[in-house]
Amino acid sequence: MRIVFSAFIWALASVLIITLVTLPINTRTQLIASLVVVGVMAIIKIVKAEGKWRLVALAFGTAMVLRYVYWRTTSTLPPINQLENFIPGLLVYLAEMYSVMMLALSLFVVSMPLPPRPLYGKRDRELPTVDVFVPSYNEDEILLANTLAAARNMDYPPDKLTVWLLDDGGTVQKRKSANVADARAAEQRHKQLMQLCEDLGVNYLTREKNEHAKAGNLNNGLKHSTGSLVAVFDADHAPTRDFLLETTGYFDEDPKLFLVQTPHFFLNPDPVERNLRTFERMPSENEMFYGIIQRGLDKWDAAFFCGSAAVLNRKALEQSNGFSGVSITEDCETALDLHSSGWHSLYLDRPLIAGLQPATFASFIGQRSRWAQGMMQILRFRFPPLKRGLSLPQRLCYMSSTLFWLFPFPRTIFLFAPLFYLFFDLEIFMSSGGEFMVYSLAYMVTNLMMQNYLYGSFRWPWISELYEYVQTVHLLPAVVSVMLNPRKPTFKVTAKDESVAVSRLSEISRPFFVIFFVLIVAFAISVYRVYAEPYKADVTLVVGGWNLLNIILAGCALGVVSERGERQASRRIKVSRRCEFGIGDKWFTATIEDVSVHGAAVQVYTEGFKELSVEKTAVLRFQPYSDLPVSDLPVEIRNFETTGDVSSIGCRYMPEKAVDHRLIADLMFANSALWTQFQVSRRKNPGLLGGTLWFLGLAIYQTARGLSYLVRTMGRDSVPAQK
Numbered sequence: 001m002r003i004v005f006s007a008f009i010w011a012l013a014s015v016l017i018i019t020l021v022t023l024p025i026n027t028r029t030q031l032i033a034s035l036v037v038v039g040v041m042a043i044i045k046i047v048k049a050e051g052k053w054r055l056v057a058l059a060f061g062t063a064m065v066l067r068y069v070y071w072r073t074t075s076t077l078p079p080i081n082q083l084e085n086f087i088p089g090l091l092v093y094l095a096e097m098y099s100v101m102m103l104a105l106s107l108f109v110v111s112m113p114l115p116p117r118p119l120y121g122k123r124d125r126e127l128p129t130v131d132v133f134v135p136s137y138n139e140d141e142i143l144l145a146n147t148l149a150a151a152r153n154m155d156y157p158p159d160k161l162t163v164w165l166l167d168d169g170g171t172v173q174k175r176k177s178a179n180v181a182d183a184r185a186a187e188q189r190h191k192q193l194m195q196l197c198e199d200l201g202v203n204y205l206t207r208e209k210n211e212h213a214k215a216g217n218l219n220n221g222l223k224h225s226t227g228s229l230v231a232v233f234d235a236d237h238a239p240t241r242d243f244l245l246e247t248t249g250y251f252d253e254d255p256k257l258f259l260v261q262t263p264h265f266f267l268n269p270d271p272v273e274r275n276l277r278t279f280e281r282m283p284s285e286n287e288m289f290y291g292i293i294q295r296g297l298d299k300w301d302a303a304f305f306c307g308s309a310a311v312l313n314r315k316a317l318e319q320s321n322g323f324s325g326v327s328i329t330e331d332c333e334t335a336l337d338l339h340s341s342g343w344h345s346l347y348l349d350r351p352l353i354a355g356l357q358p359a360t361f362a363s364f365i366g367q368r369s370r371w372a373q374g375m376m377q378i379l380r381f382r383f384p385p386l387k388r389g390l391s392l393p394q395r396l397c398y399m400s401s402t403l404f405w406l407f408p409f410p411r412t413i414f415l416f417a418p419l420f421y422l423f424f425d426l427e428i429f430m431s432s433g434g435e436f437m438v439y440s441l442a443y444m445v446t447n448l449m450m451q452n453y454l455y456g457s458f459r460w461p462w463i464s465e466l467y468e469y470v471q472t473v474h475l476l477p478a479v480v481s482v483m484l485n486p487r488k489p490t491f492k493v494t495a496k497d498e499s500v501a502v503s504r505l506s507e508i509s510r511p512f513f514v515i516f517f518v519l520i521v522a523f524a525i526s527v528y529r530v531y532a533e534p535y536k537a538d539v540t541l542v543v544g545g546w547n548l549l550n551i552i553l554a555g556c557a558l559g560v561v562s563e564r565g566e567r568q569a570s571r572r573i574k575v576s577r578r579c580e581f582g583i584g585d586k587w588f589t590a591t592i593e594d595v596s597v598h599g600a601a602v603q604v605y606t607e608g609f610k611e612l613s614v615e616k617t618a619v620l621r622f623q624p625y626s627d628l629p630v631s632d633l634p635v636e637i638r639n640f641e642t643t644g645d646v647s648s649i650g651c652r653y654m655p656e657k658a659v660d661h662r663l664i665a666d667l668m669f670a671n672s673a674l675w676t677q678f679q680v681s682r683r684k685n686p687g688l689l690g691g692t693l694w695f696l697g698l699a700i701y702q703t704a705r706g707l708s709y710l711v712r713t714m715g716r717d718s719v720p721a722q723k
Contacts (some may be wrong), residue, residue: 034442089428095410110296131227150238199658215325240672258316258343263290265351302397303347304335329374340389351675433538461691509561556699558706
């Protein structure tokens with residue numbers, strides 16, 4: 001009876017909303033209704049009302065969006081007999097409907113996401129056996145050493161933990177390559193990594209051929225291991241001490257659980273963050289996905305495997321014949337197959353690994369192209385909406401995750417739509433300037449407010465639009481390519497541990513400058529047309545304003561593709577650990593103040609230290625968090641500064657043996673609380689107005705910076721080579 005009553009209430013509410021949405025009202029009434037809706041949503045946001053009030057605000061916003069859709073559909077499309085207007089007008093309309101559809105899916109997924117789960121920690125339970133897989137292809141030995149050492153340092157019974165390096169860079173196929181140089185490099189890598197694994201106490205495993213890329217490598221690991229659970233870490237994803245204690249217990253509670261996924265936390269900024277200098281004060285782009293969207297997916301049992309920082313159930317993988325390899329995004333595809341087979345997933349919203357993001361804009365685009373093409377392959381070969389075995393909520397969730405990567409199409413249309421009118425005088429939008437302002441502006445403001453409700457401090461205003469724009473320019477051809485030939489894309493490893501030593505323009509920056517200058521020309525034309533055609537001034541001002549918004553985004557993107565020089569690939573992390581600092585046979589009391597994957601900053605308080613020469617190697621002695629005893633880590637003194645009785649020393653690690661890598665991992669990766677604290681420190685919601693003003697200032701500065709890089713580059717190119 002209760003279900004019937006609820007269904008009746010929902011049906012009645014739907015009828016009322018449809019009635020309100022389709023009421024024939026004039027422009028003034030629409031303006032008043034828009035102001036009321038925006039006002040109500042603003043008040044609810046200002047008083048920070050949550051729970052049902054959050055849903056009330058989103059319901060008001062949804063009604064306004066539907067009102068816009070109805071008006072847009074019934075009143076604004078050009079006549080079909082005017083093909084020169086109708087075709088571009090229809091493209092803009094379809095792009096807007098795609099945006100509305102994605103908003104609807106977002107509302108379903110994240111309107112009320114699950115709250116973060118409490119810490120699991122140590123409990124009185126029988127711990128399962130775990131195999132840890134670290135798949136590798138071409139990563140540096142030092143990078144692998146740190147990740148493997150961090151995996152060995154995890155707080156877990158040694159007899160139940162086996163760490164595996166799955167090396168696809170030293171396969172028999174590569175070692176017997178017809179190219180002698182490649183064969184020698186593969187053979188040398190094979191020997192070096194075998195020795196590293198022996199020293200660290202982990203298992204080395206390679207295979208005959210590089211078949212099915214990462215999925216094939218993981219499946220080879222499954223064939224040679226026996227643990228009931230499998231943890232997967234990318235080569236640059238080092239786990240914290242408590243990773244397994246926080247994740248493995250959930251498999252005891254649900255025998256049909258196939259996945260516990262944790263967020264990907266990164267030590268370094270992505271190219272957008274680095275070049276805009278927002279890493280320290282604004283949430284990273286991936287935090288919207290891991291902080292909100294995965295929690296929303298988890299509510300509907302649709303959180304999916306993200307390729308790393310996860311624990312999987314071997315029984316589930318055996319049922320699905322291992323990791324799926326039809327697409328180049330084996331992680332999401334594997335989760336889709338297992339969800340459709342009745343297995344469950346769980347998302348734990350706590351950063352328990354620390355990794356590295358692509359440092360250059362070109363590598364960033366390469367990574368996103370692989371994601372986009374892989375999701376298009378899943379859409380083509382698996383088609384989640386009709387996948388047998390999925391529940392309706394799971395179908396909607398996978399639709400949201402895959403269809404999102406179609407964004408280059410509408411983003412391109414929105415970018416060039418104003419040019420149809422300004423350059424060619426095409427009328428692709430049949431309305432007056434006043435109607436456009438009343439309906440479209442209200443829709444835009446409502447949409448932005450709803451995004452702020454959904455993502456709050458996890459995503460600042462206009463940042464999503466910027467990220468989509470900078471990806472669109474190069475992702476559009478990649479998505480088109482996979483649509484035309486879905487089996488063409490191949491798995492490409494994302495570059496790890498890069499750095500940009502010298503400030504420069506990205507090698508793929510040219511299209512962004514071309515687009516920017518085209519938009520500037522269009523802006524000049526709009527100014528001219530306001531004065532030359534005053535009878536069309538209202539429409540020209542609206543279209544010119546739209547183009548101006550595109551200029552702001554395109555200008556900010558110039559700063560994104562202007563690579564700032566930065567030698568360090570990772571940031572320093574604040575710590576405070578008591579240690580002893582030794583030079584020769586003398587030891588001094590000290591504190592480790594901050595660390596990175598390459599070195600540490602140490603403060604020595606003992607008077608008399610400043611009398612010693614700094615042109616020497618030294619030793620850090622400290623108590624690790626792991627099962628190691630008090631240990632010595634050799635370092636090189638890089639810089640030295642004394643103030644009073646305190647000496648600040650910059651050190652670079654000088655690892656000489658395998659245990660040294662375990663000590664570095666202990667300093668850098670042991671404490672997961674550090675990652676949580678850093679994330680929380682950046683999660684501040686500037687609000688829609690404050691965020692918009694901040695973004696406008698950012699865009700103006702980055703436009704000037706990007707143009708200055710262009711001028712300097714052209715100046716260097718114009719200087720003749722010296723003989």
